[in-house]
Amino acid sequence: MTEVPNTLLGKVMTVLNAFGADDDELGFAELGRRTGLSKATLHRLLGDLAEVRLLDRGTRGYRLGGHLFQLGIRASVERRLVEVSTPYLEDLYERTHETVHLGISEGHDVLYVAKIGGHRQTPTPSRLGGRMPLHASAIGKALLAHSPAALRTAVLSAPLERRTPRTIATPGMLRRQLATIRETGVAYEFEESRIGLCCVASPVLGHDGEVVAAVSVAGPTTRFDPRAHAASVHAAATGIALTLIRRASLTSAH
């Protein structure tokens, strides 16, 4: 865990971060366990957070509140990314009719920030707001390959968690793949995050080459050939990148 200063804000963040991507509602006791706060403190804090709607009271506990959603959707950098990307993701979906993702890098994980997949989408291990280790998915590898060296060595020197038997779990193998990805701008994944699932991904690069996000298309191993869609994914990622840069230069001009 990260070092949490003993301040109100620190406690607030501890509570909010106690909610994982898959948690719907958490009860008082569960939150107590996860945060390590004393009952009295936690009780008061939860009450206060609910009052400002950073948390909502549910039937069986608390959940992240509507106000949080409202604020989050306004976070300008990410919103801009989502707004700009959406049309390209739609295109990509219309072309492939497979599940399309947009993810950003957050710590040693991918954070999924957008997803388009139609009604009969192939089950992916991703949820909006969900996470996946960087090394265990196409989108993650695309991000990682173009990340600063510091992050890459950090990930490579930490143990590589296996999500499936096919997850790349040896640093050497991963390092070689990343080199290839950095050259080609395309990352593949064959059942590395979930059995039965294949992906292609491509990075969205900013105006001085730093990686901003990555786009991927995922489909079932049986009928989906990632290579067939590499060009489309790459084109979408490039399109997003160009639009972002154009927008940025417009606003900073004034």
Next chain:
Amino acid sequence: MTEVPNTLLGKVMTVLNAFGADDDELGFAELGRRTGLSKATLHRLLGDLAEVRLLDRGTRGYRLGGHLFQLGIRASVERRLVEVSTPYLEDLYERTHETVHLGISEGHDVLYVAKIGGHRQTPTPSRLGGRMPLHASAIGKALLAHSPAALRTAVLSAPLERRTPRTIATPGMLRRQLATIRETGVAYEFEESRIGLCCVASPVLGHDGEVVAAVSVAGPTTRFDPRAHAASVHAAATGIALTLIRRASLTSAH
């Protein structure tokens, strides 16, 4: 403004709420003006907020932080709504090729929570996370018509802000429209939020008739006939409602 208790959390919310949907970055002084906090307090608070990434430091000030985005995307109720709705919105977009919106009711405003519109989308006055008075748009009227009587009377008795010359600004007229909408389940708008723009909207109702959200399709007055798409919009809204209810009964079963 709402009464803000003199507590840290209260100040935090004051600061975060100082950011409007259109604000990108706000400077120290501007935040001081909007929040009314003393310089010393504000300075410390901003530093702390930046440290936990509820705010990010930009080149010319502060903006809502990445952590906020991450938490917001996890707020379960809204995330579920977005996840369930997306496929239906995609359908609607593929069918109409016009800008599609999803909005929820928040105070006396619509809050736009999703938007699909392709590259050449017609300019709408909405942004993701943006707001619009309930009475001044199709999506707002759809929400309002199915809202609890208390909200309706509150909106009807407050002055109805004009966004264009065609905005419905007389309570009588609005009340009559709302009655019709409640019967038909379809709301129209003709240049009431923005000149040149027409909309159709339909409410997404929960399992005991309460309104959860609303869907709309918007297009330019010149080539867009809202009536032509009423059925599609209504179908999408109903589809979302059914899926939401099905999901809810599944989780509450266990």
Next chain:
DNA sequence: CCACCGAGTTCCGCTGACCGGAACTCTGCG
């Protein structure tokens, strides 16, 4: 060159908001 202004930062002593241990209520369960 200085005087002025607005933006942002630092200092410091006072104080009440926040802390957490402990005692309490309220369930459901065997």
Next chain:
DNA sequence: CGCAGAGTTCCGGTCAGCGGAACTCGGTGG
């Protein structure tokens, strides 16, 4: 009935947070 786990309330001590004031810094104009 007694116990265990969830959640709530009480209360005195203390330190995090408060804000006035004095400061730096960069720009502007007289």
